[in-house]
Amino acid sequence: MASAAMSGYGTTAGDDPLQTAVWRLRSRACWADAAALLRPDTAAAALQRAGLLVERCLYTEQGWEEAEDALRTAEALAHGDDERGAAACERGQLAYAATLHGVRDRADEARAALGRAAALIPPGAAARALLDFRRGLLAENLAGSPQAARAAYRRAHAGAAAHADPLLLSFTWRHLAGLALREGELAEARHGFAESLRIREELGYLVGTAPALASLADAETEPEASRLREEAGRLFRLLGGVPTWLARQLTPPAPPAATA
Numbered sequence: 123m124a125s126a127a128m129s130g131y132g133t134t135a136g137d138d139p140l141q142t143a144v145w146r147l148r149s150r151a152c153w154a155d156a157a158a159l160l161r162p163d164t165a166a167a168a169l170q171r172a173g174l175l176v177e178r179c180l181y182t183e184q185g186w187e188e189a190e191d192a193l194r195t196a197e198a199l200a201h202g203d204d205e206r207g208a209a210a211c212e213r214g215q216l217a218y219a220a221t222l223h224g225v226r227d228r229a230d231e232a233r234a235a236l237g238r239a240a241a242l243i244p245p246g247a248a249a250r251a252l253l254d255f256r257r258g259l260l261a262e263n264l265a266g267s268p269q270a271a272r273a274a275y276r277r278a279h280a281g282a283a284a285h286a287d288p289l290l291l292s293f294t295w296r297h298l299a300g301l302a303l304r305e306g307e308l309a310e311a312r313h314g315f316a317e318s319l320r321i322r323e324e325l326g327y328l329v330g331t332a333p334a335l336a337s338l339a340d341a342e343t344e345p346e347a348s349r350l351r352e353e354a355g356r357l358f359r360l361l362g363g364v365p366t367w368l369a370r371q372l373t374p375p376a377p378p379a380a381t382a
Contacts, residue, residue: 153178207242251281332357
């Protein structure tokens with residue numbers, strides 16, 4: 123989940139105290155505690171709660187049943203196109219996470235759900251930027267299509283900027299930079315990773331800061347690369363090994379095997 127970072131969601135002065143508490147817990151990898159603060163008696167609250175628990179699955183590879191239950195509640199409460207589209211977007215993200223982490227192949231479900239969301243969320247709507255980003259994730263990580271991913275990330279980037287969603291911008295910067303790095307565009311990659319890290323540090327998005335540091339390290343030279351990885355590792359351990367997938371990125375490559 124790469125949304126809920128704009129005013130009204132706990133990241134700016136004068137925000138709702140409940141949303142501020144939810145944001146602080148979420149940013150420190152306490153998704154279950156954050157979700158417990160929300161009573162799913164309205165579509166908006168149920169959708170936000172489901173989004174938190176879906177995000178927990180992506181970062182921890184745990185809590186799948188709780189996320190499914192929360193999502194079914196949100197889907198039941200959704201009525202208008204906006205709410206149904208948002209619920210479909212979360213459904214697609216949960217199916218994507220399950221496929222990515224090898225829990226179960228739900229790629230077709232992810233594509234169908236995000237396609238359904240695209241039919242319900244009009245172009246230019248605030249929620250469209252998040253949808254475009256998630257369609258980029260599918261294109262990059264499940265379909266193996268960096269060109270389609272780049273186009274989707276660019277649409278998401280423009281939408282996040284237009285709707286003042288800094289957290290989503292931190293994600294689009296990072297993923298566009300990742301594609302640039304794969305193509306050997308080091309300066310472009312370094313700039314994007316640095317922007318992502320800057321935004322996350324400004325927002326206090328602690329759980330996303332370690333991945334941002336590690337990504338920037340991949341585009342830097344020594345000794346700066348090692349310093350960034352060490353800082354990423356410190357935060358990773360502080361949060362109890364979350365996100366789980368970062369462990370692979372922080373593990374140094376094995377030395378070459380000795381030859382006889």
